[in-house]
Amino acid sequence: MHAFGLDVTRKDEVDLALAALPEPWSRIDVLVNNAGKALGRDAVHEAEDRHIDGMIETNVRGLLHVTRAVLPGMLKRGRGHVINIGSTASRWIYPGGATYCATKAAVAALTEGLKMDLHGTPIRVSSVDPGLVETEFSLVRFDGDRKRADEVYADMTPLSAEDVARSVVFVAGQPAHVNILQVVMLPTDQSSSSMVHRRPTSGGTTRA
Ligand SMILES: NC(=O)c1ccc[n+]([C@@H]2O[C@H](COP(=O)([O-])OP(=O)(O)OC[C@H]3O[C@@H](n4cnc5c(N)ncnc54)[C@H](OP(=O)(O)O)[C@@H]3O)[C@@H](O)[C@H]2O)c1
Structure with a gap:
């Protein structure tokens, strides 16, 4: 294993870190663009600038920085797979989620567009699109407010990081001629952003 820290929002840092990778790690076969965040749950006109900027910088520009740094090598070697989360x-x-939703709509557009840009090459492009996953996500979103974060997953069974990872492994493990473009995965207890089945204490169907 070769692990290193990297701020995906900093293009110069991304370019330098990836260019400095030792062999064999410099030959990246699978890029999983996982870094991302939601910040706040406020209306667009009331949200803090740092929240709006943080989401766009990480979820969109960060994904572009890393993808653009990794793709030339994949194209040169004639193999590779970009998997966007x-x-x-x-x-x-959903209300209060406009900017986060917009960044993830941008990820969907980048996945589809990148597949077209790479048409005729062996490079594969996919996205894995989960619903509620219990991670640090809500704690980050609510600036460390544990109670508010826990409420998101209360009385229901959310996806785990392992569930999402299993889908990534499935997508990456297909034969070279198979490109799964998109996986949409939900907890059984979730049917839309606003339909989450909670039991037994709060019961019924409530907002996420
Ligand atoms: N949890 C959900 O319900 C859910 C649902 C759908 C999609 N997603 C997506 O899943 C992905 C992973 O999120 P998660 O749920 O695992 O949340 P998480 O536990 O907060 O993990 C987010 C990860 O992104 C990294 N990250 C954030 N900003 C970064 C930056 N500028 N440069 C490099 N790394 C950065 C974080 O690193 P540090 O810890 O070092 O900051 C952390 O490893 C995100 O793209 C998120 O939008 C999550």
Whole structure:
């Protein structure tokens, strides 16, 4: 294993770090664009600038920085797979989530567009788009407010990071002629952004 820290929002840092990778790690076969965040749950006109900027910088520009740094090598070697972690937020817009949803809609557009840009090459492009996954995501979104973060996953069974990873492995493990473009995965307890089945204490169907 070769691990290193990287701020995807900093193009110069991304370019330098990837150019400095030692062998054999410099030959990247699978890029999983996972870095991303939601910040706040406020209306667009009331949200903090740092929240709006943080989401766009990380979820869109960061993904572009890393992808653009990795793709030339993949094209040169004639093999590679870009797997973007999108979200059901790209299709289900919810109040207070407009900017986050917009960034994930951008990820969906980049996935589809990149597949076209790479048409005729062996490079594959996919997205894995989960619904509710219990990670640090909500804690980050609510600036460390544990109670508010826990409420997101209360009385239901969310996806785990392992569930999402299993889909990524499935997508990456297909034969070279198979390109899964998109995987949409939900907890069984979730049917839309606003339909989450909670039991037994709060019961019924409530907002996420
Ligand atoms: N959790 C959900 O319900 C859910 C649903 C759909 C999609 N997603 C997507 O899943 C992906 C992973 O999120 P998660 O749920 O695992 O949340 P998480 O636990 O907060 O993890 C986010 C990861 O992104 C990294 N990251 C954030 N900003 C970065 C930056 N500028 N440069 C490099 N790395 C950065 C974080 O690193 P540090 O810890 O070092 O900051 C962390 O490893 C995101 O793209 C998110 O939008 C999550």
